[in-house]
Structure formats: structure tokens, C-alpha cells
Amino acid sequence: MDRRSVLRAISGAVVAAIALPRMAWASWSESAMKANESTAAMNELFGTAENVASAEVKLKAPEIAENGAVVPLEVSTSLPAEQIAIFIDKNPSPLAMTATFGAGAAGLVKTRVRMGETSNVVAVVKSGGKLYSASQEVKVTIGGCGG
Amino acid sequence: MSMDRREFGRLMALAAAGGALPVGNAAAAQKALFDTAPFGQVRLMHITDCHAQLNPIYFREPNVNLGLHGAYGRAPHLVGNALLDAFGIAPGTPEAHAFTYLGFDEAARRYGRVGGFAHLKTLVNSLRGTYGEDKTLLMDGGDTWQGSGTSLWTRGMDMVRACNDLGVDVMTGHWEFTYKDEEVLANIEAFNGDFVAQNVKVTDDAIFDDAPVYDEDTGHAFQPYVIKEMGGYRVAVIGQAFPYTPIANPSRFIPDWTFGIRDDDMQELVDQVRAEHKPHAVVVLSHNGMDVDMKMASRVSGIDVIFGGHTHDAVPAPLEVSNAGGKTLVTNAGSNGKYLAVMDLELSEKGVVGYKHRLIPVFSNLIEPDAQMTALITNERAPYLGKLREELAVADETLYRRGNFNGTFDQVICDGLREVLNAQISLSPGFRWGTSVLAGDTITMENVLDQTAITYGETYARDMSGEELKLILEDVADNLFNEDPYYQQGGDMVRVGGLDYTINPLASMGSRITEMRLDDGTLIEAGKSYKVAGWATVGSQAPGPDISEVTAEYLRAQDTVRVNKLNTPKIVGIQSNPGLSA
Numbered sequence: 001m002d003r004r005s006v007l008r009a010i011s012g013a014v015v016a017a018i019a020l021p022r023m024a025w026a027s028w029s030e031s032a033m034k035a036n037e038s039t040a041a042m043n044e045l046f047g048t049a050e051n052v053a054s055a056e057v058k059l060k061a062p063e064i065a066e067n068g069a070v071v072p073l074e075v076s077t078s079l080p081a082e083q084i085a086i087f088i089d090k091n092p093s094p095l096a097m098t099a100t101f102g103a104g105a106a107g108l109v110k111t112r113v114r115m116g117e118t119s120n121v122v123a124v125v126k127s128g129g130k131l132y133s134a135s136q137e138v139k140v141t142i143g144g145c146g147g
Numbered sequence: 148m149s150m151d152r153r154e155f156g157r158l159m160a161l162a163a164a165g166g167a168l169p170v171g172n173a174a175a176a177q178k179a180l181f182d183t184a185p186f187g188q189v190r191l192m193h194i195t196d197c198h199a200q201l202n203p204i205y206f207r208e209p210n211v212n213l214g215l216h217g218a219y220g221r222a223p224h225l226v227g228n229a230l231l232d233a234f235g236i237a238p239g240t241p242e243a244h245a246f247t248y249l250g251f252d253e254a255a256r257r258y259g260r261v262g263g264f265a266h267l268k269t270l271v272n273s274l275r276g277t278y279g280e281d282k283t284l285l286m287d288g289g290d291t292w293q294g295s296g297t298s299l300w301t302r303g304m305d306m307v308r309a310c311n312d313l314g315v316d317v318m319t320g321h322w323e324f325t326y327k328d329e330e331v332l333a334n335i336e337a338f339n340g341d342f343v344a345q346n347v348k349v350t351d352d353a354i355f356d357d358a359p360v361y362d363e364d365t366g367h368a369f370q371p372y373v374i375k376e377m378g379g380y381r382v383a384v385i386g387q388a389f390p391y392t393p394i395a396n397p398s399r400f401i402p403d404w405t406f407g408i409r410d411d412d413m414q415e416l417v418d419q420v421r422a423e424h425k426p427h428a429v430v431v432l433s434h435n436g437m438d439v440d441m442k443m444a445s446r447v448s449g450i451d452v453i454f455g456g457h458t459h460d461a462v463p464a465p466l467e468v469s470n471a472g473g474k475t476l477v478t479n480a481g482s483n484g485k486y487l488a489v490m491d492l493e494l495s496e497k498g499v500v501g502y503k504h505r506l507i508p509v510f511s512n513l514i515e516p517d518a519q520m521t522a523l524i525t526n527e528r529a530p531y532l533g534k535l536r537e538e539l540a541v542a543d544e545t546l547y548r549r550g551n552f553n554g555t556f557d558q559v560i561c562d563g564l565r566e567v568l569n570a571q572i573s574l575s576p577g578f579r580w581g582t583s584v585l586a587g588d589t590i591t592m593e594n595v596l597d598q599t600a601i602t603y604g605e606t607y608a609r610d611m612s613g614e615e616l617k618l619i620l621e622d623v624a625d626n627l628f629n630e631d632p633y634y635q636q637g638g639d640m641v642r643v644g645g646l647d648y649t650i651n652p653l654a655s656m657g658s659r660i661t662e663m664r665l666d667d668g669t670l671i672e673a674g675k676s677y678k679v680a681g682w683a684t685v686g687s688q689a690p691g692p693d694i695s696e697v698t699a700e701y702l703r704a705q706d707t708v709r710v711n712k713l714n715t716p717k718i719v720g721i722q723s724n725p726g727l728s729a
Contacts, residue, residue: 062407063633066393072405118656139634142622143394144576144685 081107195456198294262484343386448472561644563701
């Protein structure tokens with residue numbers, strides 16, 4: 001299958017993930033989605049906000065967003081992932097998305113998020129009951145004036 | 148104000164070394180300031196950011212180019228005597244004039260104009276000939292198709308034709324992407340060399356919609372690299388386009404393409420190219436800007452040289468950056484056709500084992516222009532000569548743009564915006580291109596277009612709150628002074644008219660700008676509304692006339708144009724800085 005076909009095949013799933021960020025997941029994460037601070041959201045989701053920064057977690061994000069309305073993010077991990085979540089500190093609801101993985105599934109998530117302003121973005125991987133993270137600042141700028 | 152005989156002799160030697168003049172004495176050429184005696188096995192030549200300047204021009208280097216945090220006191224953040232000291236250049240010499248603003252007015256009259264494609268071609272051909280044609284490569288770092296009236300009117304095609312005649316082998320881009328995507332693709336098709344960019348991808352949505360793509364699997368919009376066979380040696384040239392094109396410039400012209408620094412992709416590509424092609428050297432042709440290149444060089448290993456541009460830094464010698472794999476050289480080759488960089492590499496099966504680098508200022512008075520290129524330029528300009536040559540006003544003082552804050556030409560543009568569009572305050576982008584006009588010379592329409600010829604030059608005049616004004620200033624200041632180079636965009640501070648302010652470059656985002664005042668001293672209030680005029684909006688097309696017309700109208704109304712007040716900010720938080728002239 002060539003890339004265009006693959007993209008067509010998965011596009012339905014991608015669209016659903018973007019269009020329904022709040023409805024797509026069950027009520028157990030509803031309070032986490034509503035929490036207006038990253039630590040609180042992490043607590044709500046994982047029962048703890050304790051996490052360690054890990055080189056095993058890779059967060060691919062632009063340093064400066066081309067369009068704050070659709071910022072592409074990719075989280076991958078070599079750890080056996082049970083769950084991956086993304087938090088955007090400055091967003092009104094910091095928990096941008098969460099995904100759970102079955103045993104043996106590759107820990108990879110690609111999504112697009114809306115960001116109203118420059119913020120730290122934190123990717124959290126739950127593995128073996130522990131939380132591992134990677135973070136990066138993504139700048140949202142008004143643009144222009146470049147030389 | 149003519150040069151003395153000794154200086155003239157030195158310049159003659161320089162020109163002779165470049166093959167510009169008949170060489171009577173090879174030994175004299177050897178002793179020339181810029182020793183171009185062949186070294187190593189391959190010669191890589193590099194031009195960048197010529198901004199479509201086909202003919203020789205004046206270009207004043209900056210007197211403010213602040214280096215902060217890790218960049219304090221190191222190239223390219225050195226101006227004037229600090230730069231001369233760092234690179235061992237004697238004051239009062241032709242190269243001191245080329246690399247600094249020192250004594251610009253007088254030295255510019257003495258040494259004449261710089262650059263020009265016909266002069267550049269003579270120099271390039273000579274450097275190819277003495278080295279062996281098949282062992283040389285000419286690379287162009289981009290910002291080639293924009294910056295003049297003719298490039299705008301021909302949608303960059305005049306420059307494609309000139310680059311083909313010059314013999315450019317490889318290029319990458321930035322302002323090239325300010326034409327419409329189909330124009331960009333057509334220009335690349337017409338370009339005889341390779342257009343390379345590893346960091347421009349077609350968006351998934353566009354691939355889905357059958358947009359043109361170089362490699363469907365990787366998503367590369369253009370070929371990411373090219374392997375050049377040179378006299379039995381293989382050199383890989385990887386392209387790095389300006390990472391923030393759709394942010395600094397309108398994305399609406401190129402909606403299908405997404406950019407970014409992508410240094411992890413760069414590492415993967417370097418590793419892949421080394422494994423697949425076993426090149427003797429891997430170089431990157433970059434439009435990152437020098438500070439971004441320096442950081443990238445520290446994070447990515449396996450690159451021998453990054454040939455940089457974008458920030459228009461004329462850096463006389465490469466900087467060596469250490470990384471996990473060894474060392475990477477980082478260069479920057481100035482702008483406006485003013486310089487030709489020459490890097491001779493000594494290669495072995497182990498890779499690059501030595502180098503010799505020169506950044507040669509192109510003093511056009513001393514170089515015989517190439518006849519074929521002269522004819523081409525004449526031909527390209529012919530349909531537009533009447534418009535280009537229109538005389539608008541006499542410059543009371545030297546007009547220039549380059550520098551972190553308002554240049555005198557920016558001030559003229561800002562004054563014109565306020566007057567013609569009847570605004571209290573004006574804003575003008577901190578572009579680093581724009582040629583200089585010497586005091587007493589007549590400003591032509593061509594000079595104005597050199598500062599303003601862009602595909603989104605429409606103006607606006609609208610009400611803006613004090614809060615909004617501050618937000619704009621803070622946003623641009625962070626693009627310039629952010630501690631992390633990856634968050635910088637490589638432009639200078641937005642230029643202002645009718646507005647004074649204080650800036651602390653070392654403060655954090657949102658708190659650098661204070662004391663915003665109107666020209667009469669009245670404090671700007673956050674909640675109050677002000678009439679602001681500007682141009683070059685990236686979000687959508689502005690409703691007003693083009694900035695070149697606004698500026699021309701302002702100039703036509705006066706015989707001699709004066710800058711009564713330079714709205715340059717008060718800088719605080721910095722004691723002294725080698726990037727700030729005393």
C-alpha cells in the first residue's frame with residue numbers, strides 16, 4: 001500500500017480524534033479533561049502527578065507553531081506503554097488527549113492540538129504503573145516581521 | 148577622496164587573485180589579501196541572501212547586532228572594532244569597510260559599489276578555472292528570487308535565469324516561498340541546479356488531496372539532498388530551508404507545505420546519507436540563520452560544514468562547533484551579493500582532514516563584468532527601466548536598514564506611512580535586506596523597491612489599542628532575543644515611527660518593553676486607541692496601497708528627504724556589548 005492509500009485508510013480515525021477530543025473518551029477521564037491545571041489534570045487521570053523525565057519518551061513538537069489552531073504533536077516511547085497522555089500547561093483544559101494501549105502495542109501517538117498561547121507541552125507515558133515524561137515549549141506567535 | 152596608491156595596489160592584488168584583472172605577477176597575487184591559491188581536493192563556493200540584486204549596490208553592515216546569553220561576544224554578534232579585533236582585520240582597509248559600518252559614508256565613496264551578478268560571475272569563473280572546473284561547486288543559500296522590483300514583477304524568474312547563467316549548482320530557499328506554490332514549482336523546474344530542502348514537507352492533508360510531492364513516503368516536498376561527484380570525491384549537500392517561513396511570511400501562498408527545524412530528521416538523514424553513499428564530505432546548505440546553525444551543529448553529528456545564511460552575517464572565518472561526532476564548521480556569507488565564500492576542503496578516505504576558507508568581498512569597481520551576464524541583466528531590466536529610474540528625492544543622509552533597531556531608510560518608510568496614511572504611529576518589518584543609499588545621492592524608485600518589493604506589500608491604517616501595540620513589540624522582541632536560538636526567527640526588531648520605547652533584551656517574554664511614548668512624550672495607555680499604519684501583514688491581505696507606492700508618494704513631495712528623528716529605542720539591562728557600537 002502506498003502512502004496516499006495509507007493516509008486515506010487512517011484518515012477516518014484521525015478526523016475522529018481531532019473532532020471529538022472530549023467525547024471520544026469515557027467518563028473516567030472527564031474530570032481530568034476539565035481540570036484547569038496540568039498537575040491537577042495529571043492527578044485526576046493517573047491518581048498521581050509524580051513523573052520522571054525520561055529519554056525513553058520522545059516528544060516531537062514544533063518549537064514555534066505554524067498555526068496555533070492545529071499544532072502537530074507526536075509522542076513515541078520504547079517503553080511498554082499502558083497509556084500516553086499530553087498536557088498543555090496554558091490551555092484552559094490542559095489534558096489534550098489520552099490513549100490506552102493493549103499489551104504489545106507500539107507506544108506511538110500522533111495528534112493535532114489547539115493552543116491559544118505559548119506553553120509548555122508535556123507528554124506522559126504510563127509504563128509498569130509509573131509515569132515517564134518529556135516536555136518542550138511550543139511558542140505561539142502572532143507571526144510576521146521576519147527577515 | 149580617492150584611495151592612496153598603497154591601498155590601490157592591495158586592491159589590485161586582490162582583484163588579480165580573483166582573476167578579475169590581467170595578472171602580470173602571480174607572486175603578487177599570492178600575496179594578496181585573499182589568498183585563493185588552491186588547497187585540498189574540492190572547492191565549494193557559496194553565495195547567500197543576494198535578495199535579487201543583479202547590479203552592484205551599497206550595503207552598510209550593522210552597528211547594532213546584540214549577542215545575548217550564550218551568543219554574547221561571539222560572531223556574528225560583533226560590530227565595528229570588536230569584529231575587526233576578533234578576526235585580526237586592520238582598520239581603514241578595504242576589508243574593514245566590507246565587514247563593518249565603520250566610516251561607511253567615506254569608505255563607500257572610496258571603494259565603490261559591491262556585488263553584482265556580472266562581477267560575481269567573473270570571480271566565480273576565475274575561481275573555478277584556477278581550481279579545475281570539475282572539482283568546484285557553487286551553492287546558493289536562498290533569498291535569491293526576492294528583493295528587487297524586477298524579481299517581484301517576473302515572479303523570481305529573472306533570478307532563475309541569472310542563476311542559471313552564473314552556474315549555481317545547488318540552492319535552498321526562504322523568500323522563494325513567498326510566491327505562490329505553483330510559481331515556486333515552475334521556477335524550480337526552470338532552475339538548472341538542484342533545489343534541496345530536507346525540512347519542507349507536504350502536509351498529510353495535501354498528500355491526501357494529491358498535491359505534488361517529491362517523495363510520497365517521506366513527505367518531502369523537494370529533494371532533501373544531492374550527491375555531487377567532484378574529481379573522484381563525493382560530497383553530499385543537504386538542504387535546510389528557512390524553518391519558520393509560514394510564520395514569518397504568509398502561509399496562504401504555500402498552504403500545502405510545512406516547515407520546521409527538524410534536527411532529528413537532519414540527524415537521521417545525515418546517518419542515512421553516510422551509510423548509503425559513503426561521501427567524503429557531508430555539508431548542509433542552510434537558511435536557518437547563524438545562531439540556529441550553531442545550535443544545530445552542537446546537536447547533530449556527522450556534518451562537516453554548515454554553509455549558512457538568513458541572518459545576513461558577514462563572518463570572515465568559520466566557527467568550529469563541537470558535537471558528539473566531532474566538529475562541525477559553521478559559516479555565514481553575508482548578503483546582497485556583497486561576498487563570495489570559498490571553502491577548499493582537503494579530503495581523504497577518512498573524510499574532511501583540512502580546510503581553507505575565505506569570505507571575499509566583491510568590490511565591483513575592480514572586477515571586469517562578464518559580458519554575457521551583463522547582457523542578460525540589461526535584457527531583464529529593459530522592460531522596467533523607466534519605472535526603476537524614476538528619481539524621487541535626494542537623501543540628506545545615508546539611508547540604510549540593517550541593524551537590530553530602526554535604520555534610517557526604515558525611518559523614511561515609517562515617516563511616509565504616517566504622513567501618507569495619516570496615522571499617529573507606524574510599524575515596518577525588521578527585514579535584514581534592503582540596500583543603502585549614500586548621503587547626497589538621489590533616491591530612485593529602484594532604491595525604494597529594494598526595501599519594499601514583496602508579494603504582500605499592501606498597507607493598512609487602523610485603530611489599535613496600546614495593549615495590542617505592546618503585544619506586537621513583545622512578540623517580535625522575543626523572536627529576536629529569546630535565549631534559545633531555536634525560538635528565534637532571524638529578523639530584526641519591528642521598526643516604529645512616532646513611537647519611542649525602552650527595551651530590556653535580557654528580560655523575559657512579555658516584559659521587555661516599557662515606557663512606550665508618542666513622539667511628543669505622551670505615555671501610551673493600554674486601553675487607549677491609536678491610529679497605526681503598517682505593511683506586510685502575514686495573516687491576510689491588507690486593504691491599502693502597496694508600500695512602495697506609499698513611500699514613493701512621500702518622497703516625491705519633497706526635494707530632499709531628512710530623518711528628523713530616529714525612533715530607536717532606549718536599551719536597558721545591558722552594560723556594554725560587543726554587538727553594540729559605542
